[in-house]
Amino acid sequence: MQEKALKEDFVKKITGHELLIYKICRLYAYTDADRQDLFQEIVIQLWRAFPGYRADAAFSTWMYRVAINTSISGLRKKKIFSYSVEPGNLPTQISDVSYNYENEEKLQMLYSAIGKLNEIEKALVMLYLEDRSYNEIEEILGITEGALRVKMSRIKEKLRSLTNN
Amino acid sequence: MELENLKSLLNESALKDHATKKNNIMELIQNKSKGPLAALEAKLKWNFYLFPVFIIFIIDFIKKPEHIHRPSIWMVIILLFVTFCDFTYNYFIVKSIQRKDATVTGSMLKQIRKLEASFKWHNNFLKIYLVIIVVLLEIIMFYHIEKDFEPWYAVSIWIRIVVYIPLIAVADFFNRSSFQKQYGQHLANLKKLAAQL
Numbered sequence: 001m002q003e004k005a006l007k008e009d010f011v012k013k014i015t016g017h018e019l020l021i022y023k024i025c026r027l028y029a030y031t032d033a034d035r036q037d038l039f040q041e042i043v044i045q046l047w048r049a050f051p052g053y054r055a056d057a058a059f060s061t062w063m064y065r066v067a068i069n070t071s072i073s074g075l076r077k078k079k080i081f082s083y084s085v086e087p088g089n090l091p092t093q094i095s096d097v098s099y100n101y102e103n104e105e106k107l108q109m110l111y112s113a114i115g116k117l118n119e120i121e122k123a124l125v126m127l128y129l130e131d132r133s134y135n136e137i138e139e140i141l142g143i144t145e146g147a148l149r150v151k152m153s154r155i156k157e158k159l160r161s162l163t164n165n
Numbered sequence: 166m167e168l169e170n171l172k173s174l175l176n177e178s179a180l181k182d183h184a185t186k187k188n189n190i191m192e193l194i195q196n197k198s199k200g201p202l203a204a205l206e207a208k209l210k211w212n213f214y215l216f217p218v219f220i221i222f223i224i225d226f227i228k229k230p231e232h233i234h235r236p237s238i239w240m241v242i243i244l245l246f247v248t249f250c251d252f253t254y255n256y257f258i259v260k261s262i263q264r265k266d267a268t269v270t271g272s273m274l275k276q277i278r279k280l281e282a283s284f285k286w287h288n289n290f291l292k293i294y295l296v297i298i299v300v301l302l303e304i305i306m307f308y309h310i311e312k313d314f315e316p317w318y319a320v321s322i323w324i325r326i327v328v329y330i331p332l333i334a335v336a337d338f339f340n341r342s343s344f345q346k347q348y349g350q351h352l353a354n355l356k357k358l359a360a361q362l
Contacts, residue, residue, distance in 0.1 A: 011190045018188070022179035036186070040193050047194040049266040062266060069265040069272050073358055110171055120361045123269060129172050142268030143362065159168055 010050050014043065017063055020130075024064075027114065027126050028071040038071060045070045057139065064127065064140045072119040113162035121155050128152060205347060206259045212252035219245055236310050240301050247294065251287070258283045270362055277355050284344050291340050295333045 014021075021042050025035040046066050053062055114125055120141070127137045134145045143151070197203060223242055227233050262276045303325075305311055306318035317325070 007191065007194065010194070014190050018190075019176075019179045019183055022182040022186075023175050026175060026178050026182070035182070037199065039186070039188060040196060041199060043188070043190060043193045044196060044198045045263075045265045048198075049264065052264075052266060065268060065272075066265045068269050069267075072269070073273050073276065073355055110168070111174075114171070118361045119358055120269070125168065128168065129175055131172075140268060142270030156168055 006051065010047060013059055014046065014063075017060055020060065020063060021067055023130070024067045024071055024126060027122050028119075030115070042067045042070045058136075061136055061139050064132075068123045068126075068140065072123060109163045110159065113159050116162060117155065117158070121151070121158075124148065124151055125155060200263075202259060202263055202351070206256065206263065209252055209256040209259060212249065212256065216245075216249045236301075236305050237313070240298075240305075244294075244298065251290065255283070255287075273355055273359055273362075277352065277359060280348050280352050280355075284348070287344070288337070288340060291336060292333065295336055299329050299333075 021039055022035075024042065025038045029035040029038045046063065049062075049066050053059070114122060117125065123141060124137065127140060132140070134148050137143075137148055138145050141148070197207075223238075223245070227238055227242075232238055258279060262279055265272060267275065302314070306314045309315070309318075
């Protein structure tokens with residue numbers, strides 16, 4: 001395929017799944033600048049991997065793999081993508097996106113609790129929030145369905161205890 | 166507050182980002198990766214431009230009759246070639262570990278395996294490489310092939326050995342430090358992540 005046609009095909013496919021990248025950026029980067037950098041890095045890595053994309057996996061599954069791998073295990077500058085959440089890095093824009101002000105404090109607490117999860121747990125939470133089936137999560141993370149269920153129930157408990165404390 | 170409550174929040178925040186950021190995908194893919202691994206790949210790529218320059222320089226050098234029969238020149242050529250192979254090997258290692266389309270677990274474990282194997286190989290290779298240089302140097306001196314090395318040959322063999330051993334140890338130390346600097350943080354992070362699986 002010609003480079004131009006390949007680019008157009010890539011842009012068309014990515015444009016339909018852009019929200020997915022924004023969501024990953026929300027969970028893995030905590031400032032606007034970091035999210036912008038991560039967004040760009042994910043798109044670049046997707047583009048680099050695109051010639052190797054085979055339609056044997058759903059495009060979204062393939063995208064999740066590249067995006068999560070980029071977010072959690074790419075060699076990164078700590079400055080850009082923090083491995084752990086510092087208090088100052090917590091999202092401050094909750095009020096912009098939540099219209100239920102009564103729940104705002106609790107939501108912020110939940111967001112902050114997710115920030116305290118490890119990178120793999122965050123990926124699992126992200127896919128869970130996206131309503132992905134355990135089968136698909138297994139295809140993305142490479143963790144067996146049984147182990148995923150156990151992990152997910154532990155994560156829920158962990159989040160509950162983090163938000164209740 | 167349950168996890169389910171975050172579903173709508175995450176969707177809304179992503180929609181908000183999508184509406185406000187207006188990223189141009191076509192423009193973004195013109196940029197280069199900012200990751201240090203990409204920077205390392207670019208650095209190693211220079212090897213492919215520099216090696217032909219060295220070859221031209223060496224060919225020009227050995228065209229002179231007084232140089233063509235000097236074993237030390239051939240030794241340098243062989244060592245340069247081996248160095249080129251080593252850089253090329255590293256380049257492909259760095260390139261292959263940048264692939265991000267495998268499963269998260271698979272990609273992580275593959276990177277750990279490759280980096281550790283690469284370090285082991287590189288470390289053994291360097292030691293053998295240095296021992297070969299010393300042996301070749303001793304052979305050249307033993308047969309008095311080149312006069313330039315005569316003063317060094319005049320020094321006692323025991324002193325020469327005492328000099329060679331720390332030199333190899335220092336090279337080994339720098340090799341380990343260089344690996345640590347280039348991949349150490351990344352490998353430690355990958356191992357930390359693998360432990361979370």
